[in-house]
Structure formats: structure tokens, C-alpha cells
Amino acid sequence: MTGSLEKLLEKAIDYAGLFPPALLSMDEAVAEYAAILSSNKRWIVNRFAVPVSRLAELGSHLPPMQEAWPLTVIGRDLAGYADDRKLIEDFRRQFEQKAKVQAFEVKANAADIELVRLASLANSSLGNTYVELDWGDEMSEAIHEIADTESVGVKARLGGNTAGECPDPAHLAEFLQECIQIELPFKLTAGLHHPLRHFDESVKSPSHGFLNILTAGTLAYEHDLSVRELAEILSDESPASFHFEENSLKWKTIEGSMDSITELRTMFRSFGSCSIDEPLTDLCKLGLLNAESMV
Numbered sequence: 001m002t003g004s005l006e007k008l009l010e011k012a013i014d015y016a017g018l019f020p021p022a023l024l025s026m027d028e029a030v031a032e033y034a035a036i037l038s039s040n041k042r043w044i045v046n047r048f049a050v051p052v053s054r055l056a057e058l059g060s061h062l063p064p065m066q067e068a069w070p071l072t073v074i075g076r077d078l079a080g081y082a083d084d085r086k087l088i089e090d091f092r093r094q095f096e097q098k099a100k101v102q103a104f105e106v107k108a109n110a111a112d113i114e115l116v117r118l119a120s121l122a123n124s125s126l127g128n129t130y131v132e133l134d135w136g137d138e139m140s141e142a143i144h145e146i147a148d149t150e151s152v153g154v155k156a157r158l159g160g161n162t163a164g165e166c167p168d169p170a171h172l173a174e175f176l177q178e179c180i181q182i183e184l185p186f187k188l189t190a191g192l193h194h195p196l197r198h199f200d201e202s203v204k205s206p207s208h209g210f211l212n213i214l215t216a217g218t219l220a221y222e223h224d225l226s227v228r229e230l231a232e233i234l235s236d237e238s239p240a241s242f243h244f245e246e247n248s249l250k251w252k253t254i255e256g257s258m259d260s261i262t263e264l265r266t267m268f269r270s271f272g273s274c275s276i277d278e279p280l281t282d283l284c285k286l287g288l289l290n291a292e293s294m295v
Helices: 003-009 025-037 038-042 053-059 078-097 115-120 139-148 169-179 210-223 227-234 258-267 275-284
Strands: 014-015 045-050 070-074 099-108 128-133 152-158 185-190 198-200 206-209 243-244 250-251 254-257 267-272
Touching: 003 038, 003 128, 003 152, 003 210, 003 243, 003 250, 014 025, 025 053, 038 275, 045 053, 045 099, 045 267, 053 070, 053 078, 070 078, 078 275, 128 139, 128 185, 139 152, 139 169, 139 185, 152 169, 169 210, 169 227, 169 258, 210 250, 210 254, 210 258, 210 267, 227 254, 254 258, 258 267
Parallel strands: 014 045, 014 267, 045 070, 070 099, 099 128, 128 152, 152 185, 185 267
Antiparallel strands: 198 206, 243 250, 250 254
16 A cells, blocks of 8 residues: 555545445444554544434443543534433543544535534534535535534435436535635545445436545645536546556546645545445455455
8 A cells, every 4th residue: 555545545435334335333333443443444444423312322332442442423403402412421430431422423404504503513522513504505505604604514325226316527516615715624425435436326426426526525635626627526436547556546647745634634534434344345455455464
């Protein structure tokens, strides 16, 4: 693995085994995450994602450990924020030595962003907060409102159980460009099990690749690329277009430095995936990782 690829993907995945399509039991998800942390796969994994309603269940399943697990908690909605916070505080009192809540994610309607409530989230000691927005005409306005609120980032969903849940490359390009230009922290979820854009037979729809997105973001940061240029990178399904050297990456003839990768990763925090093996297996198939990364 080259230096640029490691920097691009280090702690890039929040493990979401409790969520679809895996839908593991708590026992299974806890065991898998514990196994990942003790393996060579650990470098790519960040937090354990858990619904706020299952925090107590997680606490009862946490194994003995040398260091506390980092968690990202998925809330219900902004209206239920006070109840969610109480569940988190109860969990912290009981299990803080075993697991630490580092982030809180909550879905919101782009038309109904309430800055006062977002401000209360930002000052809540819940760690980094990410507001998940729906794709649509009002998304851009909501992004700028969130950018005015300290310690709150944005989250976007890139897939689901049906074809219509995956945004097209142009909309994703607009989202990336906007977040990078205003330096708004963001994370992504769903539909990102594979490195490159491809056709997903399970939903009969094209799906985005995480290398496309991270490469596009890096090059957008360094070269201020247009939405059209970013969409072209996001649409590219050819492994031959992407190159990862020790101190730089390249898409076709456009090069991005290690400094730009670092800057991009300060904005792009992680993406949720219920599988760690699928992304790593595909990276091995592309010749970007060796088999030791799967042990």
C-alpha cells in the first residue's frame, strides 16, 4: 500500500454492522468489530455505529478491552434530540471506561433546519454532530445554515434498497464542492462498499465508489475543479484512471499532493459501511493492497 492511499483511507470507515444490509445481531456485530480491531484491518476502521435506542444493549455486550471503543451514535430526529441525549448520558455514566461517544448523527429535513436547535447540539458535549440532509433543491441552503453553526457537520446518504436513493454524479459533485469550498466537515453513508463506481445488481442502479469520491475531493481541494470536472471523476469506472503513489495521487493527468489529501481528510471524516471485508477485498483485487491487509 502506498503512502497516499493509506493517508486517504486511514480510519475512513465507521463500522455499521448493525445496519442494513448486514443487520447483524448485537452479539455478531460486537464480535466482528472486536476481531477487526485485533487484525491488520484496523487501520481503515474508525468508530462503531450504533442506534441511540440500542445503546443500553451495546453496553451489556461490550467485551473486556484495553482501550475504550470509539462510538458514533445514530439519533432518531431533531425533535427527539432531548430524549436521545438522555440515553447517551445514561450510557456514559455506566460504560464510559469501555466506550466513548465521539459523534452524534441525526436526520433532518433540509427545509426545516432550526439553527437554535443545531446550536444546542453543538454545545451539548456529544462530540461532533452531523446532520443528515435529503437530496433536493433546498440542500444547498441548509448546508450553508449548518456551516454557520459551530461544531456541526453534514451527512449525505448515497444509497439504499432502491435505485432512486443514489444521487447522480452531478448532485454529489455539487455537494462535495460546496462542503470543500466552505470547509464544512462531512461524512457519507450507504452504498459505498466498493472502491470504484459500478452497476449494483442488487438495486439495478449505478453506485458510487469511495475512491472516486476521495480522489475527486482531493483534486477539488487542490485545483478548485468545476462541478462538471468533479462529476467526470465520480462517473469514472476505469481502474486505469486512478493512480496512488507514495506522496501523491492522480486521476488521469490531474495530480493531488499529500498536503491536499491531508486537507481533504480534515473535512471528510468517514463513511459508514456494514462491511469491512468488501472494500478491502476490492482494493486487493485492484492491486492496491496485498493479502496481508485481510488478515
